[in-house]
Amino acid sequence: MSDRSTPNIILYTTQTPNGNKASILLEELGIPYGVYKHDFSARTHKEPWYLDINPNGKIPAITDVFSDGKEIHIWESGNVLKYLVEQYDPEFKLWYPHGTRENYELFSWLFFQVSGVGPFQGQATHFLRHVPEKIPYALDRYRNESRRLYSVLEKQLSRSKECYIVGDKFTIVDIAFWSLAATAPWAGLDLEEFPAVQAWYTRLLARPSIQNGMNVPEPHGVVALAADKDGQLTKKFEQFHREWVMDGMKSDAQKLEECKKESAD
Structure with a gap:
């Protein structure tokens, strides 16, 4: 170590x-x-x-x-x-020992987050905030699937006695899901639709590690926008992100074409 x-x-x-x-x-x-x-x-x-x-x-x-x-x-x-x-974390404060039932359950939920909630919520955000023209099918597809995935989390949390996702303590799975839940409004999702998720999210927001870590390397923009009553700051934030996302996609496409030409030569 x-x-x-x-x-x-x-x-x-x-x-x-x-x-x-x-x-x-x-x-x-x-x-x-x-x-x-x-x-x-x-x-x-x-x-x-x-x-x-x-x-x-x-x-x-x-x-x-x-x-x-x-x-x-x-x-x-x-x-x-x-x-x-x-x-x-050799003392397993934030996870569970290898070979235990809880360890396997924990990694099932972690893989579910990185392969399910993360990508679908990310696409919901992309089509809502980054794409200049609104595409109804894409908006409905990714937002509704994100809502379905949050309903899975809602069921898990609603039956948890300790109000954590896996077992009886705060783990890396809670960290992973919380980080996505914090940006749910930016994807057009309303956590109030999921009472257990909302309660879990709000409770964990007071945790010192989350208060500190969420603001690395700079203040958390989406959480700050919750106080943007007239929407002007939100528009500026959206425009800034749209520009670099679209420019990045254009740059990646150009590099891909360059690689194809080099391979063909």
Whole structure:
């Protein structure tokens, strides 16, 4: 295990739900860590040096000094959570021991989040906030499927005696789902439709690790927008994100065409 006394961990992130997962967990564990804030509008996450860390050019990713003394690169939000508890939570405060029923259940819910709620809510956000023209079918498709997925979480939380997703304690699964729930309104979703989820979300919002981690590397924009009564700040926030998202998609398409031409030559 790497030495906790020195900040060997560097978190590569920006203000997104997936980035929040990593920073909230790091705050919960009390691990010293450095932060590199990516500038999506400047495409720093697509630069060669970062692609050596995360070949997919997404966030979050972390670098750490592994037990062999060499640097290790961990990417994909679910794997970042898994790595951090395996390396830095030997007492299983935020997960459950290998081979236990709760461990298997925990990772079922974690995979459900990263493969289900995350992608569908992300697409709901994209078609609501980023695409200049509104496409009713896409809006209905992704928003309704996101609502269905939240109904699965609602059922799980409504029958939980301790009001946590898995077992009787706060775990990395709660972190993963909370980070998405915090941006649900930005995807056109209303958590009040899911009373157990709303109560769980509100209760966890008071947790110090969430208060700190959600604001890394900058204040949480979507939560701040809840106080935007006239909608002007929301419009500016939406326009800013639309510009870099659409520019990024154009840049990726151009690079793909360049790669095709190079392969053909």
